[in-house]
Amino acid sequence: MPMPRALLAAPLLLVLLGLGTVPLPSEPHLTPAAAYLPRLVAEGGAPTAALLARRASTAPYDTYRSTGPGIRRADRFRAGSITKTFVATVVLQLARERRLQLTDTVERLLPGLVRGNGNDGRRITLRALLSHTSGLRDYTADPSAHPLTAVAAVRAALTHRPTSAPGRYAYSNTNYAVLGLVVQRVTGHSYATEIRNRLITPLHLTGTSLPGARTALPSPHGRAYTRDPADGDLRDVTSLDPRTAGAAGELISTLDDLNRFYSALLGGRLLPPAQLAILLNTRATHGVYGLGIYPQKLSCGTTVWGHNGHIAGSYVRTAATRDGLHTLTYRIDTDTLADARTLEPALLEAEFCDRPDSHRSS
Template structure:
């Protein structure tokens, strides 16, 4: 979150990908192993790595020094895909409805400065169309806060226009509280029970307030080179606290898009971007590449870590890449790397 910003990273990524040239003018596409080193030489990262999952197997590549294939790292807003999956599972089990108001589950919690939980649905939170102010704009994404403190910050600001897409970490902090209210367990416990354990994601965890990373892990650096490996995850909470690995993210998105975690109807709803006018589904967003291929996934930015997962809509091909710093200096490299993986190359 800022400098790490978990949320704003999403719309930025969407906008950057939208700047790719049209398919008709696209040049021949380089291989990923040609683009990845550019994240170090032009992107300013100490190190970068990717893991691609394809029908023929997996492929790992690294550049620079300081990242190993099995490392645990902070995944920022990719947490949102996990949380959205839990909410959609609860909806499929009729334990809540996406048309429920926030007020129904958290009475009196969303009030102030024109904000009103009686007028907001869970669907609006999932799709970032609630208009709720992003609390990390005030904390800079570096101040640890409880969920209630995050909400207090957000609710001192008037909402933006409801029904318009506006990425806000506050939406997913609220969803974390809804999950706890509905199930009697934390969102982290529900994600562990419903996703992490069934899929065998042994490198994935919700650290809560633990500032250290589990082993094995490398170091993480802010843009100025400061070592920020230790970080209180409460700067992001339900909007971005996840710790994971390259392999676990590939496995998770392959399983999700492959229909292992949600019934077909719920998965279609997750991929429906109409509420956000094409920008976002529910914990996932599409990116159309220069060759015309559309991939689905999410990115995550938190101090010392930037990660991006993208997959084909059937989950059969997945790419996750990461750098061990807060952001990529050359934003054009992300769409280039995705195109290198998912667009056919000219011989």
């Protein structure tokens, strides 16, 4: 599956070696994916890489590994487009509560917001926003734009014609900027408040937050780097204004919290079976993307579900089996990973295909 283009790979719209840890007592073995961490550094060009793998089924384990001291297990980091899964979960909870319907149009809920240059909110449903089939141009595609509100982001996108016909998959951060406004219109609260009340607090995601205008990362945290396109040198971008990312990618989290969230989501703790089936339905995108989450079928036949996050100074990927019992989150402390289309599948296959029961949990 082609990896969705994630959020703010350039500086925030300019943008949005040996294993160094000792096994914990609860870790009886080296998780297979950990062997690939040095490749993320040597071949991928990442300063530091880390992962947390957890399996709750047979032969359970909880294993953290890092290539060095640059990333610690408890560190907070920017999770980029993984924010989308949180937003999508809230929208489906609201649908369950009959406060909205996925067939509602943008025009019905946000009159007059999406109009002009061939963009028509009367033809775009919430389902289309969630699945990236709206055709709305990605506002982050214009490096000269620095919208600090969702409305400004949508207006930036509307200066262009749709990038595709409605109903055709085209990943666009604008879709989730609109969804953030929808949540606020329906609930009377910001999407950040709804995510905190519905997901972060009930799941005890103590390292997860939505920073709003706060430019600093909460402690503890490491550094975040981006490569200068002029000379290739690493530049520190730990502090940045996350408002440009908004509902499309402002989330801050930890390795533990992301594993816990996806395990709870896929395990049915956040959505009942009917809504979870809708979340995972990829028919509209021909198997590429569900609603804020996407599948990746591995060579062994196992399909993992999750999302990636790409923002200035950070790349992260979470994947989990369909039952949520086996999860993996890995991250690097830069937004540039060379040869990601080779290294990431290899890492996922090492984790999810090299286990005796990996096929049974797909």
